[in-house]
Amino acid sequence: MTPKEYMEILHTAEKLKDTTRHCTTSKRRTESVAEHSWRLALMAILLRGEFPEADINKLTAMCIIHDLGECFTGDIPTFSKTDKDRETEDRLLNKWVGSLPADISSYFKALYREMEEQKTIEAKLFKALDKLEALIQHNESPLDTWSENERELNLTYGTDTVAFSEWLTELRKVILDETLDKLGK
Structure with missing residues (x-):
């Protein structure tokens, strides 16, 4: 990879700094x-001792690249995203990844394929953490910034994706307890 190619990748990725999500911070x-991807990567690193069988470097890479497609489409909340939206994002991301230097392109394609297949511990951890990070952020944001459907979503979202792990199931319960406290239930 040339320095120019390196810079082109970084310039594209920079768009995620200005691509807003549907939720707010505590302030x-x-x-x-x-910001979502950064904290997701931090969450992965912090699990090093809890999941010693996982390749935390691979998991962290998944966390960092997982939303690069949103450089091209913006963020569409999970409860609003359609199959057509997913197809558009996937097409644009695949086109961009295919244009990258061969070694980076192959590496990214392999990570995306692994995340999609959901067969490895790293892919399962990634998917669970991605959902849990969104829940944590909602719990940290002021309740009046939540849409009505987010109240229900925070009670149920991610439960299925953590089921493979007792530790993550317990984490999901802690997040649910925070949600219930926030909702006054």
Whole structure:
């Protein structure tokens, strides 16, 4: 990879700093996709001792690249995203990844394929953490910034994706307890 190619990748990825998500921070500022990916990567690193069988470097890479497609489409909340939206994002991301230097392109394609197949511990951890991070962020944001459907979503979202792990199931319960406290239930 040449320095110019390196810079082109970084310039594209920079768009995630300005791509906003549907939720806010604890101080009411709209969160960016880059911020979500950063904390997701931190969550992965912090699990090193809990999942010693997992390749935390691979998991962290998944967390960092997982939303790069949103450089091209913006963020569409999970409860609003259609199959057509997913197809458009996948097509644009695949086109961009295919244009990258061969070694990076192959590496990214392999990570995306692994995340999609959901067969490895790293892919399962990634998917669970991605959902849990969104729940944690909602719990940290002021309740009046939540849409009505997010109240229900925070009670149920991610339960299925953590079921493979007793530790993550317990984490999901802690997040649910925080949600219930926030909702006054």
